[in-house]
Amino acid sequence: MGDEQTRGRRDADLTGQLGTTLRHFMHLESTSAALLVVASLLALAWANSAWSHGYEHLWETVLSVRFGDIGLSMDLHHWVNDGLMVVFFFVIGLEVRRELAVGELTDRRRMVVPLVAGAGGLLLPAMIYLMLNPSGEAARGWGIVIGTDTAFLLGMLALVGPSVSTQLRIFLLTLTVIDDIVAVSVIGVAYTENLRIGPLLVAGLALVGIFVLDRVKVWRAGPYVLLVLIAWVATLGAGLHASIAGMLAGLLVPAAEPTRAQMEVATSRFRAFRQSPLPTLQRETRDQLTRTISVNERLQETLHIPTSYLIVPVFALANAGVDLRNGVLGEALSSPVTWGVVAGLVLGKTLGIGAGALAATRMGLGRLPQGVGGGHVLGGAALSGIGFTVSLLIITLAFDSETLQRDAIVGVLISVVIASALGWLIFQLSARFLGQRDAALPKVLSPPIDPERDHIYGDEDAEVTLIEYLDYECPFCARATGTANEVRDYFGPRIRYVVRHLPLPQHPHAELAAVAAEAAARQGKFWEMHLHLFANQNQLELQDLAGYAAVLGLDVEQFLRDLEDPELAEHVRDDMASAEASGARGTPTFFIGPHRHEGRYDARTLIATLERAATGETARLGMRSRR
Incomplete structure (x- = not known):
């Protein structure tokens, strides 16, 4: 995510x-x-x-x-x-x-x-x-x-x-x-004053117990709360x-x-419950959702x-x-x-x-x-x-x-x-x-969409525009949640969808994957590679990328040479700089037209926001024509 x-x-x-x-x-x-x-x-x-x-x-x-x-x-x-x-x-x-x-x-x-x-x-x-x-x-x-x-x-x-x-x-x-x-x-x-060692040791053991619960991946809150209560009472007894x-x-x-694995398990549990709403499945689904x-x-x-x-x-x-x-x-x-x-x-x-x-x-x-x-x-x-x-x-x-x-x-x-x-x-x-009013991140896309460099899916003159800053290792981006696909399916030819890269530092393979998408773009296969990378988020090593290039019918030798091309790495860094200038810090970040979308980014919310944007644009055009 x-x-x-x-x-x-x-x-x-x-x-x-x-x-x-x-x-x-x-x-x-x-x-x-x-x-x-x-x-x-x-x-x-x-x-x-x-x-x-x-x-x-x-x-x-x-x-x-x-x-x-x-x-x-x-x-x-x-x-x-x-x-x-x-x-x-x-x-x-x-x-x-x-x-x-x-x-x-x-x-x-x-x-x-x-x-x-x-x-x-x-x-x-x-x-x-x-x-x-x-x-x-x-x-x-x-x-x-x-x-x-x-x-x-x-x-x-x-x-x-x-x-x-x-x-x-x-x-x-x-x-x-x-x-x-x-x-x-x-x-x-x-x-x-008057520190007492016995209760202090009990408090220390309770705190160690919380650390151990973390290390063994205990996900229920009850054991943590119990140890916190023990640490509290013992600390009082110790004089602290x-x-x-x-x-x-x-x-x-x-x-x-x-994690992506947790989300996939939770999703499968929910689908199973929807198909068979039994008490046992309800309990399993609830527990799995809680664990995420x-x-x-x-x-x-x-x-x-x-x-x-x-x-x-x-x-x-x-x-x-x-x-x-x-x-x-x-x-x-x-x-x-x-x-x-x-x-x-x-x-x-x-x-x-x-x-x-x-x-x-x-x-x-x-x-x-x-x-x-x-x-x-x-x-x-x-x-x-x-x-x-x-x-x-x-x-x-x-x-x-x-x-x-x-x-x-x-x-x-x-x-x-x-x-x-x-x-x-x-x-x-x-x-x-000093003109220092709002202490907030920028909310306007910078620089604006450039058809010569940006990757655009759809008609350039489409009614609405959705821009996504994404990371190919982010389990909540694009194909992983289906959000962008669902929005595109809903609007059809009325939308143009634009992708920019924002590989996050905690995702070690994300930047190389972004360069791989740009390398595929040189051979006219950006969107095919884009989908392939999201379908294989857990396998983004160099040899994996070369295999995907072969599957997509690319010239693999040319693809590997392009992966080392500083110009493509610079393209990705330019996208990251534009994210900084536009107020995007995490992924996915969406822009509706030139404005950064704030709040929930599920498909239903984005569709409603895009429809409002389309209505507003239509009204503005109508006013201009009457003038």
């Missing part, structure tokens, strides 16, 4: 091809941010009302879970911070693993700029905080300013950022991955904050692309909504309620802890991330994602000053003093407001004065 078959598979496809899914998650994130704000305001209002005693009493309520003599007993505040938040960090770990395995971070070069920027966003905030709080118990709060609330950040980006910020979202997500790993490590190391168990467990849960999607992504799909809509807002409700009456707010506003937190998060994150990204690009260590400008980065850096969830969690671990906790919480709440406003202002100024 091309990297964008599921949400988050390469930066390209997360932003470029899965427009519908991505818009859904951007909407989810903006709604989650709104819920966070509402929960925080509700907590503040409650804690400063005549019913404030009820607020305190609620979170002091003890809840016990027991199985015979074994059990766990904590008040609700700790259940939220040490229990529900483990799920939050587990989801972050899942996202990091997915990005490392099949997403943005598979190309390690893409990590350089976010890594340097992330380092700046960790070091400078801590330095600023310690400048204002150099000694005593207050100095222990340096960890408060290093983390970024990923959920809140992306939610505010959806609310105040560019109208389309998909590429910037990927950059910030990569950056906050580094933030989150360091922040959780700080929680686990710097703020842990359980968030570190959640993050590490998430990092170990496997993520992978569906990795455990990692299934767990993300299950946990993403409850994490965003329930867990994080409940955490805000439990931790943002600070009683500011009787002069407390005035005292907090005069505290160096409050302003150390504000300066560290707002000033430190903005300058640290901005300067880090600038330094990395100026030194040639990497480059910003396509579509992302300096103003976008600075606006995103300002929003990274929203440390909310992680910061509030560290406050409870860093300070024993209720006064220092109160001052730090006030600083975090002030930072949310200032960072959000500053980010909005920077985005507005960047759009107005």
Whole structure:
């Protein structure tokens, strides 16, 4: 499959091809941010009302879970911070693993700029905080300013950022991955006392068990979830904050692309069930369909909504309620802890991330994602000053003093407001004065179709045009799914179908196969070779290609000479450059006329989109003729 078959598979496809899914998650994130704000305001209002005693009493309520003599007993505040938040960090770990395995971070070069920027966003905030709080118990709060609330950040980006910020979202997500790993490590190391070895070994064995499940290809989610629960309870018993168990467990849960073999088995099972709808076949079909999607992504799909809509807002409700009456707010506003937190998060994150990204690009260590400008980065850096969830969690671990906790919480709440406003202002100024509006991939085909070089199936004057960037090893391209064939069969002479090459780096034979198609084109057999390559995707070695040339009746010696012709290799590289310029990052990527198609790319969806395009073109031509 091309990297964008599921949400988050390469930066390209997360932003470029899965427009519908991505818009859904951007909407989810903006709604989650709104819920966070509402929960925080509700907590503040409650804690400063005549019913404030009820607020305190609620979170002091003890809840016990027991199985015979074994059990766990904590008040609700700790259940939220040490229990529900483990799920939050587990989801972050899942996202990091997915990005490392099949997403943005598979190309390690893409990590350089976010890594340097992330380092700046960790070091400078801590330095600023310690400048204002150099000694005593207050100095222990340096960890408060290093983390970024990923959920809140992306939610505010959806609310105040560019109208389309998909590429910037990927950059910030990569950056906050580094933030989150360091922040959780700080929680686990710097703020842990009285470590107990026995439970720690149990937690370690549970994590090793997750690794083993991955190695032996266990595909059911149940065993993974069981071991995560064991690791969580054991980590609590060891004296570590359980968030570190959640993050590490998430990092170990496997993520992978569906393979061609899995898809073929699932398809055959489904066909068998359609012909004979028996309960046993239904169960086998369901299991096989489930196996095609990795455990990692299934767990993300299950946990993403409850994490965003329930867990994080409940955490805000439990931790943002600070009683500011009787002069407390005035005292907090005069505290160096409050302003150390504000300066560290707002000033430190903005300058640290901005300067880090600038330094990395100026030194040639990497480059910003396509579509992302300096103003976008600075606006995103300002929003990274929203440390909310992680910061509030560290406050409870860093300070024993209720006064220092109160001052730090006030600083975090002030930072949310200032960072959000500053980010909005920077985005507005960047759009107005730098022309940096949308932070998204290009959506227009570049260069346009050229009949002299492009491979066109159908009449040049056909009613509609479908362009596909494809990879001959991609199990979701062209013949593998039948999408393009079905669309062509439906439209007949009304369509012209154009192919361009986009061999992906994870497919070792794809580029040679693309050159083979071009070599066949020199002998007038491009489309025949095109179909033959897709029919034999698992056999694309040089000797296989020579055999296909013989089967198609080509001059094999000439074919082999052409395979080594730099001109044909350059043709393929030109197609890859055009994919870059057109916003195509994964395969298959379709264009309807000159515009990149976003969302689902099954035959039914493409047919409907092409019909709408044809109707629109007919209407435009009618208006021109009337003029």
